[in-house]
Amino acid sequence: MRIDVVSLFPDFVAQVAGHGVVGRAGERGLLSLHGWNPRDFAEGNYRRVDDRPFGGGPGMVMLIDPLRAALAAARAADPAPARVVYLSPQGRPLDQAKARELAALPRLVLLCGRYEGVDERLLAAEVDEELSIGDYVLSGGELAAAVVVDAVARLLPGALNDAESAAQDSFEPPADGKGGPLLLDCPHYTRPVVHALGAVPPVLLSGNHADIARWRYQQALGRTWQRRPDLIDLTALSPADRRLLDAWLAEAGLPPAGQD
Ligand code: ADE
Numbered sequence: 001m002r003i004d005v006v007s008l009f010p011d012f013v014a015q016v017a018g019h020g021v022v023g024r025a026g027e028r029g030l031l032s033l034h035g036w037n038p039r040d041f042a043e044g045n046y047r048r049v050d051d052r053p054f055g056g057g058p059g060m061v062m063l064i065d066p067l068r069a070a071l072a073a074a075r076a077a078d079p080a081p082a083r084v085v086y087l088s089p090q091g092r093p094l095d096q097a098k099a100r101e102l103a104a105l106p107r108l109v110l111l112c113g114r115y116e117g118v119d120e121r122l123l124a125a126e127v128d129e130e131l132s133i134g135d136y137v138l139s140g141g142e143l144a145a146a147v148v149v150d151a152v153a154r155l156l157p158g159a160l161n162d163a164e165s166a167a168q169d170s171f172e173p174p175a176d177g178k179g180g181p182l183l184l185d186c187p188h189y190t191r192p193v194v195h196a197l198g199a200v201p202p203v204l205l206s207g208n209h210a211d212i213a214r215w216r217y218q219q220a221l222g223r224t225w226q227r228r229p230d231l232i233d234l235t236a237l238s239p240a241d242r243r244l245l246d247a248w249l250a251e252a253g254l255p256p257a258g259q260d
Contacts, residue, residue, distance in 0.1 A: 010035020059116030112141030222248030
């Protein structure tokens with residue numbers, strides 16, 4: 001996969017996203033990351049990339065032409081069609097399903113704004129999709145672009161080693177294809193078995209894979225209900241899941257789901 005980043009700080013994105021799994025995806029030839037600086041495409045001695053907003057108000061707005069030229073150069077660098085994504089708090093929230101969708105594309109161009117924003121006409125003409133990484137405001141799209149690069153790169157086939165498989169991550173649909181809610185990850189433990197901070201749950205030492213899988217699923221269900229109830233529609237939960245959840249709640253000394 002090829003990802004181009006259009007940004008006033010293109011190296012920043014490569015730096016932030018260039019470590020660990022993403023760096024390895026680059027080394028393995030699964031991902032190539034390229035930066036384009038609109039300032040390199042700006043005219044005049046000052047290479048101006050922004051100007052004051054019409055209608056008044058604080059801050060500066062990024063000019064159409066330097067961004068348009070940078071985007072054109074990025075598009076022309078490879079014949080495969082590119083999805084152009086603008087990072088902004090006004091975008092649709094990024095989630096794991098969107099990361100999977102983007103990871104299946106041959107090319108992605110990430111457009112990062114700075115200042116108060118980007119001239120709306122450039123967005124209307126050039127951008128396929130606007131994405132946000134959360135309901136808070138960053139001072140530019142670069143960190144958000146690095147988040148997208150990381151979330152996408154680790155999903156590229158071969159980016160993770162077997163032991164790191166993405167299939168068991170939070171928000172990944174269960175591999176059995178039976179559906180059910182998207183869940184947060186279960187808790188994890190490693191050596192020692194007994195520590196001053198507590199013991200490892202005995203089921204994990206039992207060697208019974210079915211019991212372990214059921215325990216992990218129950219933990220994921222319980223933790224998701226407790227921490228992110230918005231992710232679980234109680235009325236859509238299967239009777240078996242409902243029993244698992246209520247047993248988890250009972251063990252935590254809590255009333256059954258939907259009865260508080
Ligand atoms: N740029 C500034 N804030 C952002 C956010 N929350 N998500 C994506 N891009 C942004």
